Amino acid sequence: xxxxxxxxxxxxxxxxxxxxxxxxxxxxxxxxxxxxxxxxxxxxxxxxxxxxxxxxxxxxxxxxxxxxxxxxxxxxxxxxxxxxxxxxxxxxxxxxxxxxxxxxxxxxxxxxxxxxxxxxxxxxxxxxxxxxxxxxxxxxxxxxxxxxxxxxxxxxxxxxxxxxxxxxxxxxxxxxxxxxxxxxxxxxxxxxxxxxxxxxxxxxxxxxxxxxxxxxxxxxxxxxxxxxxxxxxxxxxxxxxxxxxxxxxxxxxxxxxxxxxxxxxxxxxxxxxxxxxxxxxxxxxxxxxxxxxxxxxxxxxxxxxxxxxxxxxxxxxxxxxxxxxxxxxxxxxxxxxxxxxxxxxxxxxxxxxxxxxxxxxxxxxxxxxxxxxxxxxxxxxxxxxxxxxxxxxxxxxxxxxxxxxxxxxxxxxxxxxxxxxxxxxxxxxxxxxxxxxxxxxxxxxxxxxxxxxxxxxxxxxxxxxxxxxxxxxxxxxxxxxxxxxxxxx
Numbered sequence: 206x207x208x209x210x211x212x213x214x215x216x217x218x219x220x221x222x223x224x225x226x227x228x229x230x231x232x233x234x235x236x237x238x239x240x241x242x243x244x245x246x247x248x249x250x251x252x253x254x255x256x257x258x259x260x261x262x263x264x265x266x267x268x269x270x271x272x273x274x275x276x277x278x279x280x281x282x283x284x285x286x287x288x289x290x291x292x293x294x295x296x297x298x299x300x301x302x303x304x305x306x307x308x309x310x311x312x313x314x315x316x317x318x319x320x321x322x323x324x325x326x327x328x329x330x331x332x333x334x335x336x337x338x339x340x341x342x343x344x345x346x347x348x349x350x351x352x353x354x355x356x357x358x359x360x361x362x363x364x365x366x367x368x369x370x371x372x373x374x375x376x377x378x379x380x381x382x383x384x385x386x387x388x389x390x391x392x393x394x395x396x397x398x399x400x401x402x403x404x405x406x407x408x409x410x411x412x413x414x415x416x417x418x419x420x421x422x423x424x425x426x427x428x429x430x431x432x433x434x435x436x437x438x439x440x441x442x443x444x445x446x447x448x449x450x451x452x453x454x455x456x457x458x459x460x461x462x463x464x465x466x467x468x469x470x471x472x473x474x475x476x477x478x479x480x481x482x483x484x485x486x487x488x489x490x491x492x493x494x495x496x497x498x499x500x501x502x503x504x505x506x507x508x509x510x511x512x513x514x515x516x517x518x519x520x521x522x523x524x525x526x527x528x529x530x531x532x533x534x535x536x537x538x539x540x541x542x543x544x545x546x547x548x549x550x551x552x553x554x555x556x557x558x559x560x561x562x563x564x565x566x567x568x569x570x571x572x573x574x575x576x577x578x579x580x581x582x583x584x585x586x587x588x589x590x591x592x593x594x595x596x597x598x599x600x601x602x603x604x605x606x607x608x609x610x611x612x613x614x615x616x617x618x619x620x621x622x623x624x625x626x627x628x629x630x631x632x633x634x635x636x637x638x639x640x641x642x643x644x645x646x647x648x649x650x651x652x653x654x655x656x657x658x659x660x661x662x663x664x665x666x667x668x669x670x671x672x673x674x675x676x677x678x679x680x681x682x683x684x685x686x687x688x689x690x691x692x693x694x
Contacts, residue, residue, distance in 0.1 A: 224250040224364075224399040226687055227385050229371040229438050232260030233347070233673060234653025235405030236354035237680030238687075240322075242403075243361035245688040250397050251358070251365045252387050254433050258355050258365065260407050261430065261625050261654070264466070265347035267330075267340045268673035270312035274320075276329045281338045285309050288339065292668045299661025303634040308659075308678045309668075315678050316341055323353045332669050333495035340669040347673075369395060370437055374402060374445040374649065382648030385441075401687045404638070404651040405680060406438025408625035416626070419452040424510025426457075427622045429464055438655055439629040445649070448641040450657025451628020456664040456672060457501035458534065459494070459512070460622035462559045463550065466537040470550035470560060473524060474617040475532045477605040479515040479587050482507040485570065485579035487587065490599040494532050498664040501621060510621040513561075513573055515584070517611040521547065531605075551615065561616040569614045584609050627664060627672065628657040636683040650687060652679035 228239045231253035243249045251258075270276070271288040289309050293302060316326060325344040332340055343350055359365070368390040375384040375396075384398040409415045410428040412435040420426065428434075443449060461471045477491040488507055493500045504512055516524075524530070529543040538544075554560025563569035570580040590596045591608040630651040631639045638649040653676035665671055688694040 219394045219396050222250060222395065222397045224248050224397050225691055225693075226250070226401040226403060226684070227252065227397045227399045228403045228405055229385070229441075230254070230260065230405035230407055230653070230655075231258035231355070231365060231367070232405060232407055232653060232676065233262035233265070233350060233354065234407075234676035234680040235403070236351065236358055237677045238403045238405060238650075238652055238684040239363055240354055240358040240361065241681045241684030242687055243358060243363045245684065246693050247401075247688060247691060249358075249363045250399070251363065252369045252371050252385070252395075252397070253365060253367045254370045254406070254437070256368050258367070259347065259351040260432065260434075262347045262351055262673065262676065264430065264624075265343075265350070265670075265673045267342040267670045268677065269339050269668050269670040270316045270329070270341050270674065271309055271339060273313040273316040273329065273341065275316060275326055275341060276338065279329065279338075281329055283337055283339055285312075288668065291337075292665060292671075295665050295667050296661040300665075301632075301634065301658030304632070304658045307634050307682065308675060311678050311682065312674055315674070315681060318681070319350070319353075319677070322357055324350055332666065337667065337669060366395065371406070371441055372437070374441055376445060376646070380446065380646060382646065401648045401650070401690060403680075403683050403687065404438055404442055404630060404649070404655055405653045405676075406655045408434045408627070408654040409436030409439060409629070410434045410623050410625050412436045420455065421453060422505055422510070422621075424505060424621055426510075427460075427620065429458065429460060429622045429624050434625070436629075442630045442638065442649075442651065442655075446640050446646060447638045447649070447651070448631035449629060450631035451660060452657075454627040454660045454662060454664070455501075456498065456624040456627055457505070458497050458622050458624060459500050459504055459619045461554070461617060461619050462557065463554060464622070466534075468550060469538065469544040469546040470554050470617055472530050472533060472538045472544055473516070473547055474514045474619045475534065476514065476524070476530065477532065477601070478520065478607055479584070479609055480512050481515060481575075481580065481583055483509055483511050483575070485575040485583055487583055487598060488512075490596070490601040492601055492605050496666050497534065498666050502663055504619070505621050512619050513616040514619065515569075515609050515614065515616050516607065517609045517615070518613045519611040520607050520609070521615060551617075554617065559618045561618075563614050564612055566614060569616055573616055573618070625654050625672065627654055627660050629655045630657060632656050632658055635686045636679050637686065648690060650683040652676065652683045
């Protein structure tokens with residue numbers, strides 16, 4: 206699967222390799238860049254820290270595009286201009302406008318490019334009621350996407366070294382890129398001489414020190430997926446003179462300690478029922494759960510970043526037997542799916558202290574350590590809103606007002622989790638890496654989650670599937686500009 210064995214034979218000295226392009230990271234951004242460059246005639250080497258390619262893209266279900274052939278076939282008309290203005294509006298024009306325009310203009314062509322390669326898209330859908338139908342769902346999810354990109358890259362003569370961490374960017378006296386050094390899991394040093402380096406190292410979601418430093422959040426932040434996303438590739442860029450950009454931007458989500466993607470406990474916690482914080486108080490219109498980054502941002506402001514989703518026996522029965530899920534994270538548990546595993550998941554959650562059941566609100570308050578009387582007061586006020594079909598506090602749509610009154614009572618504990626961080630290295634619309642003085646570092650590019658410019662302060666859900674779209678489109682853009690830089694186009 207990789208070329209590491211060739212290196213290990215020479216572990217007593219530095220292994221030197223020659224390439225036109227070195228790509229750091231074999232996720233969707235890195236492999237898109239690598240394949241595009243290799244298809245254009247470049248000799249490409251990919252260095253991947255993990256034991257296998259994919260990264261966070263393995264869990265992706267779909268990506269954004271506007272004016273795609275799939276949308277046109279289904280009479281979905283979201284123009285590139287509308288998508289651009291929408292994204293810029295929802296980022297308060299804090300995103301890199303020229304970069305965003307370039308990405309959106311390229312998005313439909315990228316769907317066709319991936320389709321030609323063998324990625325199968327099933328449909329373009331919306332993620333919330335009446336949302337834009339711009340999320341292009343892939344058959345086989347991110348695993349199928351990575352498999353196609355990886356196999357096509359290898360078929361084009363590409364080399365991949367897994368278990369290999371890039372350590373230092375090499376530059377000449379004019380600050381032009383000349384290559385990169387790396388180390389594999391056996392401690393062997395690899396030096397790849399190349400005039401182009403594309404940094405696609407992904408996020409730093411598993412580095413708690415960096416998260417604490419750059420997010421400004423005081424609550425604990427847990428990564429949904431345990432990976433080696435520790436920010437080494439960002440340090441490499443900064444040490445070479447790259448400016449930082451977009452640090453602290455998160456793709457965050459409300460999640461239970463049971464982080465299984467198909468957990469019915471997690472799904473129940475995401476429903477627009479009654480949410481309370483550790484003070485026993487409501488803190489939002491719970492229907493913001495449809496916009497998961499917004500919900501996560503609100504949770505981050507609560508005490509310890511912890512909340513409880515409350516419901517009673519009758520509501521549980523509806524979730525299990527009747528209405529099912531109204532909200533789901535991606536396609537893990539589809540909307541309308543009956544939560545037939547909820548009883549079992551609740552039982553397991555009660556054992557681990559992540560769910561609670563009681564015969565009275567007072568007992569429930571005691572179990573989740575809330576101030577006496579506060580929870581009862583909150584529920585009384587909420588039930589009144591349910592009876593009157595008018596949320597007196599946060600104006601939630603009456604459709605989502607479900608009373609909490611029938612014994613037994615349940616509470617599911619959730620906290621702030623992140624899929625990825627989104628930013629780190631400053632780039633221009635060509636994905637060229639910039640210094641603090643906005644000067645280009647010749648031959649150095651950054652793409653995907655390690656690059657800034659796509660967002661402002663939060664993940665922007667209206668450009669649905671934007672993170673994956675940014676990864677693949679920016680990868681292609683970087684490779685195309687690399688080929689020009691190399692004189693191969």
